[in-house]
Structure formats: structure tokens, C-alpha cells
Amino acid sequence: MPGKSSAERQALEAQNARIMRVFEGAGFDHIAPDILQPADIFLERSGEDIRANSYVFTDPEGREMCLRPDLTVPACRYHLTHAAKPDSEARYCYCGPAFRFAPDQRAPSEFGQAGIEWLAASDAEGSEAQVLALTIAAVRAAGLERYRVRLGDLQLFHALLDGLEMPKRWRRRLVHHFWRPQAFRETLDRFAAREEQSRTSISGHVDAVMGRDAGAARSWVEGELDRRKIPLNGGRSTAEIAARLAEKAADRSAHPLAPEAVNAINAYLAIEGDPVAVLKDLKAVAKGEAYAQALDQFRRRIEAMTALGLTPQDFSFAATFGRNLEYYTGFVFQIEAQVRQGALQVAGGGRYDDLLSDIGSPVPVSAVGCAIGTEKLLLAAGAHV
Amino acid sequence: MTRLILGMPSKGRLMEATEALFGKAGLGLARSGSDRLYRGRLSGIEGIDVAFLSASEIAGALKDGKIDLGVTGEDLLRETLKPDDERVDVLQHLGFGPADVVVAVPEAWFDVARMSDLDEVSEGFYQRHGRRLRVATKYLNLTRRFFASKGVTGYRIVESLGATEGAPAAGTAEAIVDITTTGATLAANHLKILDDGVILKSQAVLAMQAKLKGDQRVAALRAGLSRALAKP
Numbered sequence: 143m144p145g146k147s148s149a150e151r152q153a154l155e156a157q158n159a160r161i162m163r164v165f166e167g168a169g170f171d172h173i174a175p176d177i178l179q180p181a182d183i184f185l186e187r188s189g190e191d192i193r194a195n196s197y198v199f200t201d202p203e204g205r206e207m208c209l210r211p212d213l214t215v216p217a218c219r220y221h222l223t224h225a226a227k228p229d230s231e232a233r234y235c236y237c238g239p240a241f242r243f244a245p246d247q248r249a250p251s252e253f254g255q256a257g258i259e260w261l262a263a264s265d266a267e268g269s270e271a272q273v274l275a276l277t278i279a280a281v282r283a284a285g286l287e288r289y290r291v292r293l294g295d296l297q298l299f300h301a302l303l304d305g306l307e308m309p310k311r312w313r314r315r316l317v318h319h320f321w322r323p324q325a326f327r328e329t330l331d332r333f334a335a336r337e338e339q340s341r342t343s344i345s346g347h348v349d350a351v352m353g354r355d356a357g358a359a360r361s362w363v364e365g366e367l368d369r370r371k372i373p374l375n376g377g378r379s380t381a382e383i384a385a386r387l388a389e390k391a392a393d394r395s396a397h398p399l400a401p402e403a404v405n406a407i408n409a410y411l412a413i414e415g416d417p418v419a420v421l422k423d424l425k426a427v428a429k430g431e432a433y434a435q436a437l438d439q440f441r442r443r444i445e446a447m448t449a450l451g452l453t454p455q456d457f458s459f460a461a462t463f464g465r466n467l468e469y470y471t472g473f474v475f476q477i478e479a480q481v482r483q484g485a486l487q488v489a490g491g492g493r494y495d496d497l498l499s500d501i502g503s504p505v506p507v508s509a510v511g512c513a514i515g516t517e518k519l520l521l522a523a524g525a526h527v
Numbered sequence: 528m529t530r531l532i533l534g535m536p537s538k539g540r541l542m543e544a545t546e547a548l549f550g551k552a553g554l555g556l557a558r559s560g561s562d563r564l565y566r567g568r569l570s571g572i573e574g575i576d577v578a579f580l581s582a583s584e585i586a587g588a589l590k591d592g593k594i595d596l597g598v599t600g601e602d603l604l605r606e607t608l609k610p611d612d613e614r615v616d617v618l619q620h621l622g623f624g625p626a627d628v629v630v631a632v633p634e635a636w637f638d639v640a641r642m643s644d645l646d647e648v649s650e651g652f653y654q655r656h657g658r659r660l661r662v663a664t665k666y667l668n669l670t671r672r673f674f675a676s677k678g679v680t681g682y683r684i685v686e687s688l689g690a691t692e693g694a695p696a697a698g699t700a701e702a703i704v705d706i707t708t709t710g711a712t713l714a715a716n717h718l719k720i721l722d723d724g725v726i727l728k729s730q731a732v733l734a735m736q737a738k739l740k741g742d743q744r745v746a747a748l749r750a751g752l753s754r755a756l757a758k759p
Contacts, residue, residue: 186658189680194671245609318650325678342640343722367635372717375695376633376702377656378648386638386648500653 154254157520158237160283161256165235168276170258173234175216181206183215183501195242197251209241214469214511217259218498228503231262237516254516256280257491261498261509267439270473270493270510271446277489277512278452281477285523286488288480291456293417294463296320297472297493298424298436302410305430306403308333309396311389316407321464330407333399344387351384352391359391360384414460417444443473469494473510479522486522489514530576531744533569534588534597537579541731544623545598552755554748572747583607589615595736596745602628602706602729606666616737618745619752624731626706628669630662630724633695633702634717641722642677645702649681652701663687663700666726670704673726692716 146154166172181198185206188196197209210216217234225232237256244251258276263269274291281289299320303313312333319326347366351359363384367374374380409427413420421444424437447454464474474492478485491512498507535556536542546556555570556577567577578594585597586607592614598621608615632639639645649660660682664670667684674682685700692712694700704726707713713720733752739745 185683186653189659190662190671190683191675191680193683194667314650315647318646319678322678343719344637344640344644347637363637366637372634373696374633374635375698375717376636377698378636378701382655383636383638386644390638 153524154516154520157284157523158254158256158516161280161514161516161519162235162237164276164280164283165256165258168233168272170233170235170260170276173217173220173236174238175210175213175220175236177210177239178207179210179216179219181208183219184208184211187215187497187500195244197241197243211242212240213238213255213257213513214259214494215497215501217257217511218261218501218509221259221261222498222501222503225261228498229262229505229507231264232259233261234259250517253518255513256516257511257513259509259511262507263510266493266508266510267443268446270443271450271452273491273510273512274447274475275450275452277475277477277491277514280514281479281489281519281523284519286479286519287523289488289522290458290478290480290485292463292476292478293457293459294461294474294492295436295440295459295472296464296470296474298433298440299410299461301430301432301436302406302428304432305428306399306406308399308403309389309393311393312396312399323462330399330404334401334404335398344390347387348390348394351387352394354388354391356381356385356388359388363387411461414458414462416455417457417459418455420459469497471495475512479519481522486518487515488519488522528574530574531595531739531742532576532578532593533748534578534580534585534594534599535567536582536585536598537565538581541582541598541600541624544731545621548621548623548752548755551758552751554751569748571751572744574744575748589734589736592736595739596733596748597735598731598733600624600626600729601732602626602666602669602727604732604734605727605729606669610672614737615734616740617732618735618749619733619756621731621733621752622756624729626708626729627725628666628704628706628727628729629713629720630673630726631692631703631705631707631713631718631720634719636719639721642674642679642724645721646677646679646681649679652681659683660702661685661700662702662704663691663694664704665691666704669726673704677723692718 162172184196185193192211196211199207201207213236217236221232222228235258239252240255241252258273260269260273300317303316315329319329351362354362360380363380406428413423421441444454464470470492472493475490476487477489479488489512493510495508497509536545549556553571556567557570558567565579569575569577580588582599583603585599586603588594589597590607632645639648652660662670662682663685665687667686670684687694691703691705693716694703695718696716735745
């Protein structure tokens with residue numbers, strides 16, 4: 143229904159005030175990022191799937207603007223324009239509307255988000271645990287009693303792949319397809335079986351660069367373009383094109399992915415359970431320095447949660463759990479309320495270390511944060527009061 | 528009985544081919560008043576009014592239920608309707624206006640043959656070039672749906688309302704989704720169609736509101752057109 147009644151508005155405002163008291167009380171600076179944002183950051187940073195759900199328009203001077211589809215990017219932009227240095231530690235909290243087009247009208251296109259962003263924290267695992275603790279404290283302050291906390295760790299998966307022997311390009315493909323179980327499975331099967339790949343319209347080009355080094359592959363590409371009078375349209379350099387051709391050529395002679403590697407990946411992806419209990423399984427699936435290090439971080443994070451009074455053994459970890467938002471790079475979490483219709487996600491968050499560089503920071507800035515959907519929370523908290 | 532409204536293309540080759548086919552079926556299109564008016568009557572079947580509209584307006588008017596029947600391109604119909612929309616049905620493929628909606632990339636991209644290649648290229652594009660790989664098209668929905676079905680996410684659409692095939696050469700996009708009949712325009716612009724890049728094989732169609740199934744006028748129109756299509 144359009145609009146909120148006086149009572150609905152008051153209930154939402156009262157809830158949000160309770161949430162913000164939790165965040166402010168923990169020392170987070172309550173900022174108000176702009177609702178109107180330059181569109182380019184969202185357009186270039188996000189994929190078309192996010193852009194397709196954003197309200198984009200042109201201002202009277204012809205600049206492309208958008209209504210913010212979330213508050214994380216606006217908060218990070220705020221930081222880059224206000225902080226003394228991009229990598230100065232900062233802790234922000236915010237509460238306000240965000241806008242996403244919902245084609246089927248099953249979700250509101252205007253909704254409230256309350257959240258925190260902790261930038262350049264000195265203690266990575268400690269800040270992650272604290273963001274989770276604050277998110278839980280905030281939803282509890284709003285009156286939510288029955289909920290489930292789900293955890294994931296993208297860094298662990300990356301580290302696992304880093305430790306397995308395979309061409310770099312394969313690793314990239316597997317990471318890329320992580321979110322799409324079927325595509326992931328097919329890619330893995332292809333790397334494992336090394337079945338003869340079917341010929342495509344460029345197989346002849348791959349043949350031509352077989353056995354050539356990068357420089358020679360590039361010369362071949364340039365020679366072909368020249369001979370066939372093809373202009374170099376499309377913004378990619380001949381070096382870039384040649385490098386991918388050479389990778390494809392190298393792929394042909396690469397050994398199939400070892401059964402042990404496939405088993406390690408499968409065993410890893412099957413792991414789920416309470417994060418304390420799964421430690422043993424996580425430890426068993428792979429060795430390798432990067433993986434051991436990521437696992438160490440995982441353990442320290444659990445310890446930090448316990449130290450903050452949380453009970454991580456009540457949470458559920460799944461190796462395949464993550465959020466299909468491109469921001470996240472490591473720890474991820476989600477809080478689901480148990481409502482009559484099933485599970486309703488009311489909050490989510492995690493680590494997103496690449497975002498600030500992507501939106502213009504000259505130096506890397508680590509970041510961890512959360513966002514709570516305020517209307518959903520009100521609905522869920524009210525459902526069992 | 529309320530008169531039905533049939534949307535007919537108001538210009539171009541689609542209009543000529545449609546009028547020729549209707550003529551063959553013994554159905555005349557009488558424009559009321561002068562040719563400049565956009566209303567008319569169908570002669571040969573009682574109870575059908577004609578509204579002359581552009582092909583894309585016809586697709587939109589079918590979606591919104593403003594017209595009962597309409598001749599338009601399948602590409603425009605699929606672009607306009609949601610995939611699960613059951614309110615509009617294709618009554619008859621009309622056998623003309625064949626065109627494929629395709630994904631094409633610069634011919635110079637020797638390393639790209641399939642959508643999975645485009646996916647790989649788009650993945651590193653932002654890091655390498657500081658922007659997303661851009662796809663110029665007027666088919667926003669068809670493109671989004673097709674790319675999603677192929678698992679390609681790291682791109683952005685640049686809306687193009689004409690001369691889409693020139694976008695890569697002009698530097699306003701890297702790839703395009705456009706309609707092609709012979710491929711000659713693509714080739715002239717140094718573009719190639721991806722091996723698995725045919726989104727839709729389109730032709731002109733007569734579409735209608737699904738609820739009109741069983742209407743005698745619709746049945747008569749269909750029978751007339753089928754006969755005309757069967758004639759040599």
C-alpha cells in the first residue's frame with residue numbers, strides 16, 4: 143500500500159531510533175549520505191543486473207544521476223570526500239531510504255536501510271566480529287527474538303583454490319562461477335575431464351598462436367589485423383587479445399585438474415554446520431599456506447565473536463554461503479528472521495576490501511559493514527511480539 | 528459486440544508487406560478520411576477497426592491491452608512483454624521481415640567466439656579499463672535476459688536508438704545486440720556474431736490478446752491469412 147499511516151511511521155521511527163542508539167553508542171558517527179548520487183559509480187561498479195534495478199535519470203545539465211540503490215557506496219563516497227586521508231580509520235552509521243526498481247512489484251521499490259561501515263580497521267577479525275555483534279544487538283533492540291545467523295567466508299574459498307595446482311585462468315573461472323552452482327559444476331567437470339573441446343570460430347586463431355610466446359602472439363594478431371584490414375575497434379589492445387589467445391592455446395596442453403584437487407573442492411563446498419564444529423572439517427580438506435592463513439583468520443574471528451559474548455556455535459556456516467553482491471571479498475553474514483511464511487532476510491553484511499579503490503581511493507582501504515532492512519525488520523519483529 | 532482494434536504498421540517495409548499479405552487474403556485496409564488519418568477499417572471481416580501505429584507502439588499497445596490484435600516484429604514483442612506474460616499470444620507467423628537479434632563483437636577480437644569468452648573478457652574489463660564493458664542496444668530486456676541466462680553479469684547496457692552497429696567504431700560501446708538479416712551491415716562495420724550469440728530468430732507476427740481465443744472474427748482473420756500464406 144502506498145505511504146505509511148501515522149502509526150506505521152511512528153513505529154518505524156521508534157524502531158530505527160533504537161537501532162541507531164546501538165550504533166551510536168558503539169562510537170559510530172551518524173552521517174547522512176546524499177540520496178541523489180552521480181550514476182557513474184553505480185553504473186561502472188555494478189553489473190547490469192544491479193543497474194537494471196536502479197532509478198537512473200538525467201539532471202537539467204545532462205549529468206546522469208541516480209537514486210541510491212543502497213547506502214554503502216554513498217557512505218564510502220562520503221568518507222573519500224571528508225576523511226583526512228582515504229585510509230584514516232572511520233566508523234560510520236546511517237539510516238535512510240534506498241531505491242530499487244522491483245519489476246514484479248513483489249518488493250517495495252523504496253525501502254529503509256540502517257547500517258554501519260567500518261573503514262580501515264586495525265584489527266580485521268575483531269572488527270568483523272564486532273560488526274556482526276552490533277547487527278545482532280540492533281535487531282534485538284528492535285524486538286527481534288527468533289532469528290538465524292548464517293555465515294560464509296569468500297576468502298577461504300579463494301585461498302583453497304590458490305593452493306591447488308591449475309592454470310591461473312582456470313582459477314579465475316572457478317572463482318567467477320562460484321555463485322552459480324550449475325555453471326561452477328560444469329566448469330569444474332570440464333577442467334577435470336579435459337574432454338576434447340569442440341571447435342569454435344576462433345579455433346584457427348588458437349592454432350596459429352600455439353607455441354608462440356606473448357610477443358610473437360601479439361605480432362601474429364597485429365599481422366592478421368593488418369592483412370585483413372580489420373580496425374582495432376572495441377577498446378582492447380592487441381596485447382590483451384593476444385594474451386587471451388595464448389592462454390587458450392596453453393589450456394589445450396594443460397594437464398587435467400588432478401582428482402585430489404577436484405575432491406578437495408567438492409569436500410570444501412559440502413561443508414556446513416556450526417562454525418566451531420566445522421573447523422575440523424575445514425582443516426582436513428586442504429593444506430597450503432594461503433589456506434592455512436585464511437583458516438587462521440576464520441578461527442580468530444570465531445574467538446573474537448565469543449569474546450564479545452556471542453555464541454557462534456548457534457550460528458550456521460556454509461562453504462557455499464555468500465551474497466551475490468559483487469562487493470564482498472571475505473567474511474559474509476546474513477540474519478534471517480523466522481516468520482510464518484518462512485525465513486525473511488532482515489540484515490546482511492561482510493567485508494568488502496575492493497570497493498573504496500573501485501570508487502576512486504588511491505590506496506587500498508579495508509572495509510566491513512552491515513545493512514538492515516528496516517521495514518522488513520519491523521514486519522518480522524512485530525510478527526511474534 | 529464491441530469492435531476489435533487491429534494495430535497495423537504505419538510505415539516502412541513492414542507496412543508494405545503487411546498490406547500486400549492482407550490484400551492477398553482479400554482483406555482491404557480502408558483508411559477513414561485521408562491517408563493522414565491513423566484510423567481505418569478492415570474490409571472483408573465485419574467488426575474490426577484498424578489503428579495505424581509504429582511497430583514498437585503496436586507491441587506496447589498489445590502489452591497494455593489498448594489494442595486487441597496487432598502486426599509487429601517478434602523481436603519487439605519479446606522485448607516488450609515479460610517472458611511469463613500469458614495475456615498476449617502469437618496468432619500467426621507472417622513469413623516476412625525475417626531478422627535475427629544477435630550479439631556481435633569487434634571482428635578484431637580474435638580471442639572471442641562464444642558468450643563464455645565475452646563473460647571472461649567482461650570480468651577483467653573494469654580492472655583493466657576503469658569501466659564496464661558496454662553493450663549498445665535498443666533491446667534492453669532481451670539483452671538482460673539472454674546475458675543472464677548465459678551467466679554474463681559484468682557489463683552495462685548503453686541504450687542506442689539508431690545506428691547501433693556503429694557504436695564500437697565510434698567508441699561508445701564494445702559490443703552490440705542488434706537485429707540483422709544478412710549480416711552485411713555487421714560485416715561492413717567489422718563486427719562478428721558470436722557462435723552462440725543468436726538471441727532470437729524473429730519475423731513479423733500477428734499477435735492478439737489471449738482472451739480473444741475463440742472469437743469468430745479472429746478465427747476468420749487467421750483463416751484468411753493462412754490461405755494467403757499458402758498461396759504461391
